[in-house]
Amino acid sequence: DTGVSQDPRHKITKRGQNVTFRCDPISEHNRLYWYRQTLGQGPEFLTYFQNEAQLEKSRLLSDRFSAERPKGSFSTLEIQRTEQGDSAMYLCASSFSGRSVNEQFFGPGTRLTVL
Amino acid sequence: AQSVTQPDIHITVSEGASLELRCNYSYGATPYLFWYVQSPGQGLQLLLKYFSGDTLVQGIKGFEAEFKRSQSSFNLRKPSVHWSDAAEYFCAVGALMNSGYSTLTFGKGTMLLVSP
Numbered sequence: 339d340t341g342v343s344q345d346p347r348h349k350i351t352k353r354g355q356n357v358t359f360r361c362d363p364i365s366e367h368n369r370l371y372w373y374r375q376t377l378g379q380g381p382e383f384l385t386y387f388q389n390e391a392q393l394e395k396s397r398l399l400s401d402r403f404s405a406e407r408p409k410g411s412f413s414t415l416e417i418q419r420t421e422q423g424d425s426a427m428y429l430c431a432s433s434f435s436g437r438s439v440n441e442q443f444f445g446p447g448t449r450l451t452v453l
Numbered sequence: 454a455q456s457v458t459q460p461d462i463h464i465t466v467s468e469g470a471s472l473e474l475r476c477n478y479s480y481g482a483t484p485y486l487f488w489y490v491q492s493p494g495q496g497l498q499l500l501l502k503y504f505s506g507d508t509l510v511q512g513i514k515g516f517e518a519e520f521k522r523s524q525s526s527f528n529l530r531k532p533s534v535h536w537s538d539a540a541e542y543f544c545a546v547g548a549l550m551n552s553g554y555s556t557l558t559f560g561k562g563t564m565l566l567v568s569p
Contacts (some may be wrong), residue, residue: 379560
């Protein structure tokens with residue numbers, strides 16, 4: 339399967355714990371995005387990478403959130419000291435560069451439940 | 454700032470009937486518009502996109518959408534709905550960020566239910 343993959347698909351954690359999610363984009367895509375989707379809402383942008391550089395961060399991305407893409411390939415999203423409000427689906431997407439706006443290809447998401 | 458409005462939270466359509474899902478956008482420049490579909494517990498799949506040119510765009514699974522600049526709309530249509538089309542549909546506008554690159558701003562989605 340050459341699509342975007344995410345791991346794990348589901349994560350249940352207790353409040354206050356740290357969690358880390360992984361995203362593997364489509365191999366030839368150099369742009370990578372993280373979104374958060376809560377119940378009844380569309381995905382909301384969190385952050386964006388061009389290769390290994392993190393170029394944009396949303397105001398939604400509090401200081402408990404950190405994202406990396408160390409070698410310009412896979413990316414990780416870490417949430418420290420989780421809160422119940424962090425419960426959501428975390429989606430990763432990737433796209434080609436070449437134009438300023440490109441279609442994004444989404445992974446299946448990681449559903450986080452914070453108890 | 455850009456925004457997308459999908460006025461219908463839920464729509465129920467009989468199998469075989471036609472479908473139109475509404476989408477209105479707000480964006481100061483030329484919009485790049487997308488429709489995605491999401492099945493329960495899954496990620497989003499791109500149905501179609503509009504970048505420029507012909508305002509009627511064809512997508513996968515028999516879907517089409519028409520860009521109407523005067524109405525700031527990008528409605529999704531399908532002539533005959535199948536039970537497998539039941540899912541949530543998201544309209545999105547691609548917008549430039551401060552970095553000069555783009556992200557997507559999504560509407561809240563329309564849940565399509567298909568009745569026998």
